[in-house]
Amino acid sequence: MTWEIWVWFALVSGATAVLVSMFSRRAGHVASMASSILFIVASIMLFSENTHYDELLHDSFSWWGMLLVSLVYLSSAFSSPSFIETMIDAGEIDDRGARVYYILLNATFTLLILLVVSNNIFIQWVLLELSTILTIHLVMTNKRSRAAAEASWKYYLMCATGMAFSLYGLILLYSAGAEAGLRDPWLWSSLASAGSVLAGASKTLMLASAFIIAGFSVKAGLFPAYMWLPDAHSEAPSPVSALLSGCLIYTPLYVLARLIPVLSVAGSEPCIVLAVIGVLSILCGAGGMLVTSDVKRLMAYSSVEHMGILAFMLSLTYGLGRPEIAFLAFNVHAMGHAIAKSCAFISSGFISDACGTRRIRGIDVSVDRIVGWGLIVCILVLMGAIPLPILFSEVIAAESIRGTWLLLVYLASVMAGFASLGWRASQLLVSKKPVRDPTPISRPILVRMLVVVLLALLIPVSIAVFSPCLAYKLSATPIKELLSTGW
Amino acid sequence: MGVVNAVIAVLSMGMVLTASMISDERRVDRAAKLYSVQSILLSLVFVTLGVTGPRYFLVWAASAMVTKAVLVPLFLLRLTKHTRAREDKPVLGGSLTWIADGLSVTVGFIIALKTAPPHLLAPMTTAISLFLIGLVQIMLRRNLGKQVLGLCHFENSSHLTLALMAPNIPETVEIGMGTDAVLLVFFGCLVASRIHGLFKTLDSTSLVELREEVDAE
Numbered sequence: 001m002t003w004e005i006w007v008w009f010a011l012v013s014g015a016t017a018v019l020v021s022m023f024s025r026r027a028g029h030v031a032s033m034a035s036s037i038l039f040i041v042a043s044i045m046l047f048s049e050n051t052h053y054d055e056l057l058h059d060s061f062s063w064w065g066m067l068l069v070s071l072v073y074l075s076s077a078f079s080s081p082s083f084i085e086t087m088i089d090a091g092e093i094d095d096r097g098a099r100v101y102y103i104l105l106n107a108t109f110t111l112l113i114l115l116v117v118s119n120n121i122f123i124q125w126v127l128l129e130l131s132t133i134l135t136i137h138l139v140m141t142n143k144r145s146r147a148a149a150e151a152s153w154k155y156y157l158m159c160a161t162g163m164a165f166s167l168y169g170l171i172l173l174y175s176a177g178a179e180a181g182l183r184d185p186w187l188w189s190s191l192a193s194a195g196s197v198l199a200g201a202s203k204t205l206m207l208a209s210a211f212i213i214a215g216f217s218v219k220a221g222l223f224p225a226y227m228w229l230p231d232a233h234s235e236a237p238s239p240v241s242a243l244l245s246g247c248l249i250y251t252p253l254y255v256l257a258r259l260i261p262v263l264s265v266a267g268s269e270p271c272i273v274l275a276v277i278g279v280l281s282i283l284c285g286a287g288g289m290l291v292t293s294d295v296k297r298l299m300a301y302s303s304v305e306h307m308g309i310l311a312f313m314l315s316l317t318y319g320l321g322r323p324e325i326a327f328l329a330f331n332v333h334a335m336g337h338a339i340a341k342s343c344a345f346i347s348s349g350f351i352s353d354a355c356g357t358r359r360i361r362g363i364d365v366s367v368d369r370i371v372g373w374g375l376i377v378c379i380l381v382l383m384g385a386i387p388l389p390i391l392f393s394e395v396i397a398a399e400s401i402r403g404t405w406l407l408l409v410y411l412a413s414v415m416a417g418f419a420s421l422g423w424r425a426s427q428l429l430v431s432k433k434p435v436r437d438p439t440p441i442s443r444p445i446l447v448r449m450l451v452v453v454l455l456a457l458l459i460p461v462s463i464a465v466f467s468p469c470l471a472y473k474l475s476a477t478p479i480k481e482l483l484s485t486g487w
Numbered sequence: 488m489g490v491v492n493a494v495i496a497v498l499s500m501g502m503v504l505t506a507s508m509i510s511d512e513r514r515v516d517r518a519a520k521l522y523s524v525q526s527i528l529l530s531l532v533f534v535t536l537g538v539t540g541p542r543y544f545l546v547w548a549a550s551a552m553v554t555k556a557v558l559v560p561l562f563l564l565r566l567t568k569h570t571r572a573r574e575d576k577p578v579l580g581g582s583l584t585w586i587a588d589g590l591s592v593t594v595g596f597i598i599a600l601k602t603a604p605p606h607l608l609a610p611m612t613t614a615i616s617l618f619l620i621g622l623v624q625i626m627l628r629r630n631l632g633k634q635v636l637g638l639c640h641f642e643n644s645s646h647l648t649l650a651l652m653a654p655n656i657p658e659t660v661e662i663g664m665g666t667d668a669v670l671l672v673f674f675g676c677l678v679a680s681r682i683h684g685l686f687k688t689l690d691s692t693s694l695v696e697l698r699e700e701v702d703a704e
Contacts, residue, residue: 120660122664126663133671164641174656178653
């Protein structure tokens with residue numbers, strides 16, 4: 001069972017980083033960086049392992065999820081020292097606060113790794129809820145900021161409500177499984193392999209679908225309850241914004257990607273609902289990007305848009321499109337968004353600190369060539385204007401759609417997002433109204449190069465689309481992989 | 488079994504009654520104490536199930552007593568100790584609160600009628616009603632402490648549904664949910680007290696820092 005060894009290796013390194021962070025903030029710096037590297041090592045080592053289902057699971061989807069969380073951890077851990085030291089200098093946080101920051105950051109990433117490898121639907125829920133609770137405190141790291149405290153409250157109230165809905169749905173799903181006589185109805189693999197056996201409890205399943213989709217869509221920042229996302233993601237310190245936008249809002253969709261085929265046994269309604277929510281989220285994200293004047297809020301609204309695209313891709317995977325390529329699109333898009341968004345938040349944090357404002361019209365990207373142009377490239381990647389994962393996945397998703405009207409709706413909404421972000425990106429380049437003379441970014445070159453290194457990672461992700469071996473691995477939907485193992 | 492079902496029905500009806508009293512109560516400290524009573528009733532439901540059925544429900548009862556009847560109210564009382572305990576005028580108050588709660592119970596009854604087996608009708612009506620009363624409380628009450636109590640209703644509702652609809656669930660799930668309930672309220676009170684420190688109020692309508700500034704240029 002070497003796969004379990006590597007999973008435990010990652011979990012123990014994360015837990016060690018949490019413990020070490022208690023001693024001093026410098027130890028926290030080092031431990032989080034070391035732990036993020038060990039997470040990536042564990043993810044790489046799991047690549048060639050076979051599929052397994054027990055209380056923990058390992059399949060290509062969980063492997064990809066683990067890699068995604070590890071890469072966002074890397075970006076967050078390596079950029080944190082720089083932001084935290086600046087906050088300490090400004091008196092926005094004290095030494096104890098910095099230690100708490102590292103404890104919570106490392107604990108959140110460890111919980112997220114455990115979440116992606118967990119086979120127990122209730123444990124997944126508990127981990128998702130705990131990671132929400134921990135990040136609420138991370139959002140209000142700046143102890144002086146009224147806006148951060150208010151954003152934390154909105155995040156707390158809305159996500160806790162959403163998670164309560166999803167728990168209710170999971171209980172109903174478990175009840176449907178128990179009613180159908182399943183052996184371990186709390187295990188995803190047990191529910192997913194039941195197939196039409198669950199159809200007998202279709203009424204309970206439909207109610208469960210409504211609660212689960214409603215709950216997880218709040219947590220993922222999807223329409224209609226996305227209002228907390230622009231507030232929380234923009235008011236958090238940039239490495240926390242990277243964590244929130246890069247992987248925390250992806251994880252509910254990861255859970256949904258496993259549950260939707262189980263819920264769809266009773267009918268295709270869950271897929272249709274998800275498609276509608278997805279398109280409306282893309283449009284709301286696009287609208288938000290048009291009206292906001294704040295660079296971090298711009299990135300946050302872009303996350304709403306991209307979560308909408310991911311939700312739409314899920315609906316294509318499980319009913320409205322060709323499953324294999326739609327799921328490949330989902331995976332590639334999720335990874336592309338996670339890397340590009342982490343970079344975008346970190347570079348926008350550096351630039352807005354240097355310019356003394358977060359207003360788009362006050363930001364001068366030329367203040368630092370590496371970080372400034374890094375931000376512009378990130379935005380172009382997120383728009384889908386550069387042939388990198390996001391563009392590829394959007395084209396693949398369009399290719400997988402069955403039905404002309406659905407294709408037209410998808411293209412129109414994606415184009416709306418493209419145009420809104422493009423309009424704001426053009427404003428970053430022209431018509432400067434600085435609030436003060438920009439101060440050069442004082443971070444070491446290695447920290448600034450982090451943006452470039454992360455962006456470079458998008459190239460191998462793009463290659464994955466064209467590599468038959470990896471593309472095959474990523475196109476296998478979790479349910480097909482489960483059934484192919486004869487579980 | 489008829490007596491057991493009757494005892495559970497009476498206890499769960501008591502939970503709905505305390506939920507309505509919490510909704511109507513404008514003093515957060517009193518509402519926290521009422522929540523403690525509601526959690527004791529939940530523990531008694533578990534004790535009844537444990538005495539007449541699987542023994543693990545007795546562990547659930549002990550866990551609910553410690554986490555929900557003691558720890559959660561303590562956190563809320565601590566929050567109100569340093570802040571003004573009385574809520575400002577709610578968005579919807581007085582007899583309208585009771586009407587909203589009555590509607591919640593009616594909707595809960597209709598849903599339970601369609602989904603629950605006949606012997607679980609009363610407790611499932613309670614579970615769904617608690618959920619809806621919690622939702623109404625979060626949307627219509629202005630005090631942050633009262634909003635946390637709305638979330639606590641969700642917790643009790645889920646816990647009751649879990650006991651009734653999901654038998655033989657692993658112990659890890661129960662431990663996870665118990666821990667989550669405590670941490671949820673602890674961190675909620677932490678954010679609320681930070682907000683009180685910065686805004687000098689626990690009134691949610693005063694939180695207007697993040698109103699979107701539309702770029703008209």
